[in-house]
Amino acid sequence: SKRYSITLLPGDGIGPEVISVAKNVLNLAASIDGIEFKYEEVPIGGAALDLTGVPLPDETLLSAKQSDAVLLGAIGGYKWDKNEKHLKPETGLLKLREGLKVFANLRPATVLPQLVDASTLKREVAEGVDLMVVRELTGGIYFGKPRGFGTNENGEEIGFNTEVYAAYEIDRIARVAFETARKRKGRLCSVDKANVLEASMFWRKRIMEIALEYPDVELSHMYVDNAAMQLIRDPKQFDTIVTNNIFGDILSDEASMITGSIGMLPSASLGESGPGLYEPIHGSAPDIAGQDKANPLATVLSAAMLLKYGLGEEKAAKRIEDAVLDTLNRGFRTGDIYSTGTKLVGCKEMGEEVLKSV
Amino acid sequence: SKRYSITLLPGDGIGPEVISVAKNVLNLAASIDGIEFKYEEVPIGGAALDLTGVPLPDETLLSAKQSDAVLLGAIGGYKWDKNEKHLKPETGLLKLREGLKVFANLRPATVLPQLVDASTLKREVAEGVDLMVVRELTGGIYFGKPRGFGTNENGEEIGFNTEVYAAYEIDRIARVAFETARKRKGRLCSVDKANVLEASMFWRKRIMEIALEYPDVELSHMYVDNAAMQLIRDPKQFDTIVTNNIFGDILSDEASMITGSIGMLPSASLGESGPGLYEPIHGSAPDIAGQDKANPLATVLSAAMLLKYGLGEEKAAKRIEDAVLDTLNRGFRTGDIYSTGTKLVGCKEMGEEVLKSV
Numbered sequence: 001s002k003r004y005s006i007t008l009l010p011g012d013g014i015g016p017e018v019i020s021v022a023k024n025v026l027n028l029a030a031s032i033d034g035i036e037f038k039y040e041e042v043p044i045g046g047a048a049l050d051l052t053g054v055p056l057p058d059e060t061l062l063s064a065k066q067s068d069a070v071l072l073g074a075i076g077g078y079k080w081d082k083n084e085k086h087l088k089p090e091t092g093l094l095k096l097r098e099g100l101k102v103f104a105n106l107r108p109a110t111v112l113p114q115l116v117d118a119s120t121l122k123r124e125v126a127e128g129v130d131l132m133v134v135r136e137l138t139g140g141i142y143f144g145k146p147r148g149f150g151t152n153e154n155g156e157e158i159g160f161n162t163e164v165y166a167a168y169e170i171d172r173i174a175r176v177a178f179e180t181a182r183k184r185k186g187r188l189c190s191v192d193k194a195n196v197l198e199a200s201m202f203w204r205k206r207i208m209e210i211a212l213e214y215p216d217v218e219l220s221h222m223y224v225d226n227a228a229m230q231l232i233r234d235p236k237q238f239d240t241i242v243t244n245n246i247f248g249d250i251l252s253d254e255a256s257m258i259t260g261s262i263g264m265l266p267s268a269s270l271g272e273s274g275p276g277l278y279e280p281i282h283g284s285a286p287d288i289a290g291q292d293k294a295n296p297l298a299t300v301l302s303a304a305m306l307l308k309y310g311l312g313e314e315k316a317a318k319r320i321e322d323a324v325l326d327t328l329n330r331g332f333r334t335g336d337i338y339s340t341g342t343k344l345v346g347c348k349e350m351g352e353e354v355l356k357s358v
Numbered sequence: 359s360k361r362y363s364i365t366l367l368p369g370d371g372i373g374p375e376v377i378s379v380a381k382n383v384l385n386l387a388a389s390i391d392g393i394e395f396k397y398e399e400v401p402i403g404g405a406a407l408d409l410t411g412v413p414l415p416d417e418t419l420l421s422a423k424q425s426d427a428v429l430l431g432a433i434g435g436y437k438w439d440k441n442e443k444h445l446k447p448e449t450g451l452l453k454l455r456e457g458l459k460v461f462a463n464l465r466p467a468t469v470l471p472q473l474v475d476a477s478t479l480k481r482e483v484a485e486g487v488d489l490m491v492v493r494e495l496t497g498g499i500y501f502g503k504p505r506g507f508g509t510n511e512n513g514e515e516i517g518f519n520t521e522v523y524a525a526y527e528i529d530r531i532a533r534v535a536f537e538t539a540r541k542r543k544g545r546l547c548s549v550d551k552a553n554v555l556e557a558s559m560f561w562r563k564r565i566m567e568i569a570l571e572y573p574d575v576e577l578s579h580m581y582v583d584n585a586a587m588q589l590i591r592d593p594k595q596f597d598t599i600v601t602n603n604i605f606g607d608i609l610s611d612e613a614s615m616i617t618g619s620i621g622m623l624p625s626a627s628l629g630e631s632g633p634g635l636y637e638p639i640h641g642s643a644p645d646i647a648g649q650d651k652a653n654p655l656a657t658v659l660s661a662a663m664l665l666k667y668g669l670g671e672e673k674a675a676k677r678i679e680d681a682v683l684d685t686l687n688r689g690f691r692t693g694d695i696y697s698t699g700t701k702l703v704g705c706k707e708m709g710e711e712v713l714k715s716v
């Protein structure tokens with residue numbers, strides 16, 4: 001029997017509810033292959049701020065680093081919105097990404113046939129969408145220095161950040177993206193703003209350089225404003241998208257909303273080595289926290305990504321994905337994906353139904 | 359009789375075709391009020407590069423500065439895509455915006471009842487959308503220094519840009535946005551990434567400061583990733599949006615695609631004083647250039663904005679807007695907005711029909 005150690009980070013809002021469901025599904029699906037987990041549950045974000053005064057306690061980062069994989073619920077909430085930068089829940093998440101060196105954020109956006117009507121896009125536009133955003137996660141304007149507040153040469157107050165990419169940062173995310181595209185439909189679209197920004201011109205140059213290693217992958221380039229349009233006009237044109245941290249933040253959220261079911265979408269953040277970070281795309285939804293209304297499926301599917309990308313346990317991962325589809329086929333829906341004729345359930349009950357389907 | 363001087367910048371691709379139509383409509387609509395125009399037609403973008411070797415010749419900027427208003431077609435094309443930064447058509451446009459100091463870019467996104475089915479969004483989601491993006495146009499990462507290429511402390515090659523805003527830049531765009539919201543439905547949503555970026559935290563702080571001058575306008579704040587989602591989930595929730603240069607570039611294009619008719623959308627770029635710059639939202643569409651297929655209505659409606667915002671000639675502006683609606687009601691459509699049962703026309707014929715409706 002195999003044993004893995006998992007760090008669980010329930011975080012804030014609906015985080016604890018969805019993590020609790022995902023943990024049960026993970027246990028059952030893996031036990032069939034004789035896999036056992038040792039869990040360490042530690043605080044992050046607002047929960048950590050309230051407990052320890054910082055959004056990422058040293059113990060939390062240490063636990064995550066020493067684990068085989070990290071599963072996160074969600075962070076943030078109104079309560080901490082006005083905190084100073086270093087005391088924001090978001091800063092905890094950014095420090096975790098940085099600490100784990102998980103530079104590659106994989107965000108699939110898939111429209112399931114069962115849920116096509118949940119999209120605000122017309123059926124014929126949404127049907128069959130299946131794309132993957134590969135977002136650079138530990139560089140760019142999120143981490144670039146110098147940053148802060150100051151005064152300019154005229155003595156005016158200013159706020160500033162630096163968008164910066166080094167060759168190795170672009171090269172490594174490019175390789176992850178080309179590998180990903182190779183395993184999918186073989187098409188990679190790199191999104192930048194190379195008609196205006198030097199950081200983007202350099203990005204494009206390096207992407208074209210790395211492309212030489214992947215002659216079997218079809219590479220295209222698109223400006224970010226056009227990409228924001230094309231995702232709405234015809235999302236099916238995309239297979240794999242690679243882009244920088246801030247454009248990836250915007251475009252992956254846009255892509256997820258196109259599916260109409262952001263409560264369904266998982267993500268994986270991977271480094272060169274060491275544990276990956278798995279989390280749903282959605283936020284902490286403080287408005288419905290503690291009400292047993294959250295959709296746990298994005299976190300359940302993040303657990304499947306954890307098994308697949310983090311532990312190489314593809315069979316157990318597939319078991320979870322199939323169980324989710326089976327549960328949907330049996331008609332169960334949380335509020336966010338409910339439509340007439342289906343069975344409305346809460347977070348816990350959805351979890352129990354998935355367990356039955358495993 | 360009143361006389362105004364207009365600088366015409368046809369530019370590249372379909373630019374000359376749509377400008378020629380807009381000029382005819384402008385002449386007719388204004389002549390009814392005894393208004394006369396003196397036009398100066400000068401090159402910009404790729405056209406200027408081919409003629410003079412630079413994307414914004416001094417004569418072009420001078421003509422624009424001395425005019426009462428500037429009407430632009432579009433710039434850019436494959437031919438110049440690989441040019442170095444200072445020889446890109448886009449650099450000409452950025453220098454023009456900078457030279458005219460037009461810091462406020464107004465981009466309406468309206469779904470006309472006649473064209474609601476052109477949207478890829480479901481009818482009930484698209485119907486009635488009527489929002490205005492107020493984009494900061496002469497600051498932020500588009501113009502911030504330092505920028506360029508270099509090496510970091512480890513000797514790695516880098517590309518970098520600076521996102522920076524000074525208080526006065528935020529304050530003046532905030533005032534334009536609050537004034538705009540006041541004349542619309544009184545709701546302003548400021549979009550930023552204040553949970554991560556110092557430039558955004560400073561942006562939010564100044565917006566809240568200026569809000570004190572506009573107690574009658576309802577202000578909200580939204581993170582840019584969420585805004586990209588909300589525009590698809592429920593675009594009707596927005597009245598006026600204010601945001602920085604790069605977020606505005608992305609979100610205004612996204613908003614325009616939601617209407618399904620980007621060939622219909624005008625824009626105005628305004629400074630504290632001096633001539634404004636009026637241009638369609640769409641690009642130069644090199645693939646259909648010279649084929650009489652372009653939709654000239656975005657440029658015709660930009661001419662209406664020129665009359666309204668630039669010259670204070672509201673009656674003539676209204677005349678153009680009404681003529682466009684009448685032409686649509688009479689069933690005329692260019693290819694981009696064509697649907698069964700309507701009459702397909704080319705760029706020129708569309709222009710002639712609008713003239714009949716004036």
Ligand SMILES: CC(C)[C@H](C(=O)O)[C@@H](O)C(=O)O
Pocket residue numbers: 076090093094249553554583
């Ligand atoms: C919470 C925030 C810091 C984060 C980001 O901007 O990366 C989130 O929006 C995301 O996409 O995971």
Ligand SMILES: CC(C)[C@H](C(=O)O)[C@@H](O)C(=O)O
Pocket residue numbers: 195196225448451452607
């Ligand atoms: C052509 C380009 C420089 C420009 C911009 O990014 O501002 C365009 O996309 C726009 O939105 O007007």
